[in-house]
Amino acid sequence: MPSSKETLHQFGFTDSEADIYLALNTRGEMDVPSLAKELGLSRTAIYDVLNTLLAKGYIDYRKQGRNAYYKAGHPNKLAGLLEEKKRETALLAGDMEETIRQLTGSFNLAQNKPGVRFFEGEDGIHDVLDYIANGFKPNTELLSFVKVKPPQYEKQLNSAVDAFIKKRIAAGVKTLVLAIDNEEGKKLKQNDKDALRETRLVPEHDLSPGFFGGEIFMYNNDVCMATVEEERFFALAISSPAIANMFKSIFFSQWVLLS
The missing domain is CATH 1.10.10.10 (Winged helix-like DNA-binding domain superfamily/Winged helix DNA-binding domain)
Structure with a gap:
């Protein structure tokens, strides 16, 4: 003792x-x-x-x-120290659990197993887009459900998205995009040629509420979903052929209807 x-x-x-x-x-x-x-x-x-x-x-x-x-x-009076230590230990345990979860996702991805990675905050915006760009291979085709720069995204996403598009174009990766048929969607479509992109616009009345609550990127065997809630950005990247194919099927079922 x-x-x-x-x-x-x-x-x-x-x-x-x-x-x-x-x-x-x-x-x-x-x-x-x-x-x-x-x-x-x-x-x-x-x-x-x-x-x-x-x-x-x-x-x-x-x-x-x-x-x-x-x-x-x-x-x-020293009992307060014990309570403080318990709080610190609980926070440390939470941090360690999150670290283990993140490392497990990275480990699985490195072993070519289905894996999950989580991104959060302003750094997470750059990290998830870099993660996607680093996954580009010859003949990669990027499919995207895009919510075109809604107000809560503008401050956080502009520079990161612009840098990502430059990397994608430099890698020769074409992207197929489904965007909402509104003024911003039309502006996006007008720049398709320069951006190595083909955009099809989905009428808003054809969408379920919240369908474009964020953005979804599909490529190779990966799916990345990103959104902003309460002014906090977070994204989830899943590496799984089965899940990627499921999302791609949903994408192309809508894509064909708009041809």
């Missing part, structure tokens, strides 16, 4: 903080000269530590004339 000092260390006490707290706990009320003599510390160092322990509520003091006397508070 660890000593009391070792346990206090584990909960964030420094050597000096632990020594002074334990001295006050075992010897009772003491003044600064007594602590300095007992612990071999300078008075300045002791005052600094006492102020820290007072601020945290672990010790108390009283004044008698010009002298100040310090004593340890009830050890129950």
Whole structure:
């Protein structure tokens, strides 16, 4: 079993903080000269530590004339450290679970097994588009359900999407796009030739509510789905031939109807 000092260390006490707290706990009320003599510390160092322990509520003091006397508070006050450690441990466990999930997806992808990767936040926008671009191979065809720069996307996506399109064109990857038949969709279609793209527009009245709630990219054996909710971007990339073929079938069933 660890000593009391070792346990206090584990909960964030420094050597000096632990020594002074334990001295006050075992010897009772003491003044600064007594602590300095007992612990071999300078008075300045002791005052600094006492102020820290007072601020945290672990010790108390009283004044008698010009002298100040310090004593340890009830050890129950340390229970707050335990609760804080539990919260930190819970957060750490959550972070580790998320890391394991991410690494499992990457590991599966590296082993050519079905895998999943998750992207989030502003960095996630660039990361998922880089992930897609890095998957381009000779004769890759990119299929996309595209929601053309809705307001909540504009700030986050413009630069990332422009860079992605340049990479796609440089790689010679053509994309087939289904977009909503509105003003923005028509503008997208007008630039198809320069963007190595073919766009077909879907009448809004033919769509189920929320059908274009985000964007879906299909290529090779991969599917990437991206959206913004509560101004937070996130995307899910799935590498699975069966799932990719299912999404491609849905795409082409709509594509053929618009020919």
